[in-house]
Amino acid sequence: MLTRSFIGLSLLGGLIAGCNPTPSSSGDFQPLSTDQVVFWDRQTTETAQLLQRITDEFNDSQEGLPVRIETTGNYGEIYRKVMASIQARQLPAMAVSYESMTAQYAASGAVVPLDGFVSAASGGLSPEELADFFPAVLESNYYSDYDGQLLSFPFSKSVLMLYANHRVLRAAGIEAPPKTWEEFLQQCRTIREKTGKPAYAISVDCSTISGMIFSMGGELVVDGVFQYDQPAARQAFGLLETLMEEELAYQIQARTFDDEVAFARDDVAFTIRTSAGSANMAVAMGGKNDDWSMNPLPQQNLDRPATILFGPNITIFKTGAEQERVAWAFTRHFTSVPVMTEWALATGYLPIRKSVANDPRMQAYWDAWPSNKVPYECLAFAKTEPNLRGWQEIRSLVEKAESAVLAGLKSAEAATTELQVEAQATLARAQQ
Amino acid sequence: MSLWVGFSDGLDRVLAWADGHLVGRSGRPEGGRRAALCLLAPALLLLGVFGVAPIVSTVLLSLFDLRYGNGAFAGLGNYQEALQSSAFWNSVRVTAWYLVGVVPTTIGLGFVVAWGLMHVTQGRTLFRTLYFLPYITSAYAAALVWRALLNPQGGLANGLLEWIGLPTQQWLLEPRGLLHVVTGGAVAADVGPSLALCCVMAFDIWHGLGFTVVILLAGLSAIPQELEDAARIDGAGVLQVIRHVTLPLLTPTLYFLLLIGTISGFQAFNSFYALTQSGGNTLGTTENLVIYLFANFYDNGRWGYGAAIATLLLVAIIALALVQARFARRWVHYS
Amino acid sequence: MKRALAYMVLTLGALLVIYPFIWMVGTAFKTLPESMGGSLNPLPQAWQWGNLSATLQAAPFGRYFFNSMLVGITVGLCVVLTSLLAGYAFARFSFRGRGVLFGLVLATMMVPFEITFIPNFVVITRLGWYNSYAALIVPWCANAFGIFLVRQAFLSLPEAYYDAAVLDGCGPLRFLRHIGASMVKPTLVTVFLFAFLGSYNALLWPLVVTSDPSMGVVQVGLASFVLDSGVRLNLLMCASAFVIVPSILLFLVTQRYFATGALGSGLKE
Incomplete structure (x- = not known):
């Protein structure tokens, strides 16, 4: 009796845990937190502190759920965690990811296409604003495997x-x-x-x-x-x-x-x-x-x-309308010209928008040491790996x-x- | 204090009550299945959920051709693919070399150290602590140091070779065979374990030695000193005493170490991962079965295939453990 | 003569074994250029004690230590309890299916841990334990090795003790509490040490089930430190050396129990 119930229990557990082998690609995932919009990131030390400050400012400026940064290891570790979380059907609202990672997440039906957010009348990006992004930075986020949808948005880039x-x-x-x-x-x-x-x-x-x-x-x-x-x-x-x-x-x-x-x-x-x-x-x-x-x-x-x-994008996951809305608003805020300028100056990452170059602080930074400007100049002819x-x-x-x-x-x-x-x-x- | 006394009293009463009810008054409690159930419940519940259930789901998964959770039933297709894959057989070879290189060496060196420790009077505690130090260090932290020591540029290992006047080596980056390197190229480069694999093996011998020493010490101290003394009075030399008295009496401990060593050798992952990352830089010569399944399961998202490798690995471990148990009857002497 | 030989071999071996630690501690207190210098001298020219505070400031190691110790000690105690109960049951009670059950328990020791990740992660999230101490502790509260060791220890106890206790009217549970547990105490200490070390040194599991910094453990802290510090080898080694200290202390406290034959005598069929 004992043995049989033990084996039975284990079998049952195996079936529950055991990864329903064919998850339905429809249906949403549970958000990791219901009162926060969790963002899995890999920045550490000074860069992480800056990101936290930018996030605090964003949270103060909006009414919705607050964004919460969780540092989740290197890209390989983030990738494994997201894959495991897809299986558990419980995801953060967004995560940093390379194109190859996003392409795999999308195969499980977990990724929110951003085309709708971008073209929305309020909270979207106008054609002029979109044109302000360097083409190379944006284009790798349109995935040919998924009808050319915009499945991620550029985050911090380098060459x-x-x-x-x-x-x-x-x-x-x-x-x-x-x-x-x-x-x-x-x-x-x-x-x-x-x-x-x-x-x-x-x-x-x-x-x-x-x-x-x-x-x-x-x-x-x-x-x-x-x-x-x-x-x-x-x-x-x-x-x-x-x-x-x-x-x-x-x-x-x-x-x-x-x-x-x-x-x-x-x-x-x-x-x-x-x-x-x-x-x-x-x-x-x-x-x-x-x-x-x-x-x-x-x-x-x-x-x-x-x-x-080089450099990751932000992928937003299907965790419910409110989480997704805030996640996009955060992404948009982060890639806005003033924030991008501050980010580029402090971290050495590339400003991915052309108009950042007009900022006098940016000019001063470039003048301080010739090498500072070289990555930015290379951006014009940078290409990306396949997605x-x-x-x-x-x-x-x-x-x-x-x-x-x-x-x-x-x-x-x-x-x-x-x-x-x-x-x-x-x-x-x-x-x- | 009185709280503790109260608690202790209460616990006693509960236990007495449980003894009475679970076991009955029928003398010897061997029939106490209910008692056994209660005692086993916590462990079985935990092991069932977190130990056996994953085995079940792994076996189930292995029957599907899953990529990132999408896919169809594939029967034994994954197993078929594995058995026909050269990368799979390569990882089997790496695992085999690792087992052959690490398990006997660790036990052998462990015996030398433990035997030495039995025959010193001063500083035994100090020595034992020093030898145990690597074992209590996380493989991750220790690997950071080893990588620096084995760094082809400016590492200690090459520094020593230069000092002696020998050619420097690539160590953890060297996919060529140890024999090839040692013989200066007389043996083909793909024969035997690669130098990189040998470095990983050396690391694990170093890391596991302390555990082996502690267990052997326990085994040695259980051997009555009179037996060795008697043999020595009969005129036996040191080696003869070891050969005819010490080792036979130590066989249960040796068997235990062999079994544990084989199981953990099959499962070796941390050292490979921390020292060589994925094994890609050494052309697969440091890609053992677990690294191979890890890459397929997690990095390539081939859940079904990875699960099939895991199942094969599990079967191999159990089979080898059973074989060892069978042979153990011939050479293990229980007093 | 024989003793001199033993000392020589032991000292030589010990030097080889602890050299990496000497190098680790030495590098930890070198200046940055000196640590990168590839010098064969493991010790610094001048000890940079300031590296210690620089390391501790670089990451919230205080919090990590607290978490690691809390998790490690709890896991250790739970494993001792579950192993004691189960090991005793396997050794002293006979019931149908005992062999099969024990075999299944041993089988859990043979699964490669890496493959249990995803199923276990799914269970943890279903229970709502993501980012909690429960996720770090509960899955590791029982292990086959501990059960095996305790079972062997009870098997090696002479039956006479047991029979005498039962004749005195002491039931099996009270026997366990008052006599059995103290007789296998060395084994229990050993089981505790191994469970603690396994938990304290784990990296992959904490990485998967936690992401909140307040739940970070030392090994995860160390791993993220590698990521940032990049070339700052001296601070990295300082952190590594620091992380080992609790394990060493625990070993020093518990080690006399190994000598009493906790493992060696009990390895019978």
Whole structure:
């Protein structure tokens, strides 16, 4: 009797907990809190304090439910939590997310399309206001897998940068950081020759590879077909291969900031990272702004530059009309010109609206140190990664291919050929 | 104080009443099924909801082809896919290398340390604490240190190699086999565990040693000293005493450690996760079964497939535990 | 001679084992450039005691410590209680299905914890426990390892004690309270320590079931600290070293019980 009831209880629990395998895609989710609008975010320290202040101001200015920020770990952790919460059918009102994450959430029917909010007569955005956003910042939030709906809204953005250590460059007799990839390779060779040091510390990262491919004149996906076997991708992987073969670069441990450490220690001249890391880099460099700079990613063709946009968007979840309304009002407030200006000045994130540039404080910030303005200038030609279902999974394939080339176990040619096949197969499976 | 006395008295009365009612007055209480039920209830309720129910739902999930909660019944399709997937078999190999490398080494080193501790008079407490220190540290915090020590640039490990005059290594970033690296390339790069995997194994041996030592110490101190003394009087050397007296009497403890080590070895996750993140940077050579299922389940959203891997893992653990139990009859001596 | 050899081996081994801790503590009190310097000397040139307050200011570690200790101790006590009752029942009562039931209990030890996440998370939210101490505590209040250890301890007690107590008219529950519990005390202390460590060192579960900063635990604090501090290795190591202190203290307090054969003698079939 005892045993049977125990097994019965467990079976029952398993069935209840056990994830009703086919959740109805209609029907709302429970909000995490009924008297607050919860926002899952990943900002910490000073940036988090500023976000909290902006939120407090917003809460004071409106009648509805107050917004509450909850810091929820890094993007991987937020992603896992949201997926688990979708299963539990209880969600925060909104969360920061990359496009690939939003695409997966949307598959479960949890995401609120924002088109209606944007076009609404009151509380929406006029065409002029929409045009004030940089196109690249906005366009990746329209998802072709979901009839081109606007499923997320830009939050804090940055672009891929070439960080250059001028102490090392000077030691190698180099005047200015490279503008083209050809110059980049040449400078790496000079640095190795003159100083005996490797020039570049590589952090394995799919988005960095994507940015390199863009800047070499390539695309990632065209009409549902990956471009990893095309010349630009071959060239990007080929450059990494050459850098490793000639001992001009080395790989750092995954998900660490060892490249910034090496950079600050004058062990390397270059790292390629997003502009969001500039605050940390400034700390590591001990505030000596003359000794380093942020530069546009080297290019293949300087007349048609391209780089990659980083940074999360806000996704609003189906948690009931009032929660959704406040969540949108908050999003709109956060991306308004005055708040955006304050945010950009304090955090080093990009102002994603053009009119922010008119603010005298912004001008003063840019004048203070030339590198401050470079990310903003790159915004005009920044592109984004695909927002297709399945991209999340393909990202790890790209990083595997990169690691194989860096370890010298595969040629760039072989790695890209295999990557093309695998990525295509994964995409096909994810799109079913 | 009087509150406690009152409470204690009250508790006694309740227990006496329960004893009377649950067990009856029929002498030995072996028939007390109701008593057993009451005693087991809290544990069974918790384990049922949070331990057995997830197993049930995992097995159920594994029969569906789910991506992010959407999908259809797939029968044994997920299992079929796993058994045909090279990535799955790769993770099986990684798990196997890990078990072979970690479990016997930890027990062996643990025995050396525990035996040494039995034969010192001063500082036993200090030594035991030092050896136990890694075990009480969270894998996460400890991995931060190890990553710094194994950092190919400026880490201690390469510093030592340079000092000795040997070529430096990539450690946690090295997908090539240990044998390949040690022999200078005479063995193919994909033979045996990768150097990165060996680093993870070394970390877990270090991390788990203290636990093994403490348990072996308990086992050793239960062996009557007279037996060893008697053997020594008969002229047996140190190694002979260990071989013929100590080890046979220690077999129950060794068996326990083997079983626990195998189970936790199959489930190793924290060290892999904290040291190598996803395993992608080492080309899958540090992707064990749990990391593989974690990536599929959470990162790729393949709930059904991930659940199928978990079920296979569960079956493998239980099977190996049963096999060990069967063989244990041959070599474990209960006094 | 044999003793000298033992000391040598033990000292050498101990140095190897604790080197990472020396490095951790040393780095914790280095200046930032020195900590990044890749020097082989683990100890700082000048001890930067200010790093300690800088670390404590960087995150609400006080609150995290309180939460971790509260959760860890409660889990430990609950596990001791459930294990004592269940282990005793498995060892001393015979009833139909005992073997199957015990097998099921052991099976819960063999599920990889990572896969229980989503089902357990669903249960927690259905109960309305998201962001609460209950979510951090209740799922871990019973574990198979504890039940196993207590059962073994009771099996290894001579039956005579038990028979004598019953003859004196002492029922099984009062026997457990007055005689049994104190006879397996070393095992209970061991069970407490392991349960505490498991809870205190857990990272993934607290990360999933809480997001309110007032519910943060030290391991989560440490993880988020890694995220921000980026290159500030010295503060990171300072936080790591700080987080271990309670575990060390607990081990020092409880360790004499291990020596009494809490585990070794009870491992019988």
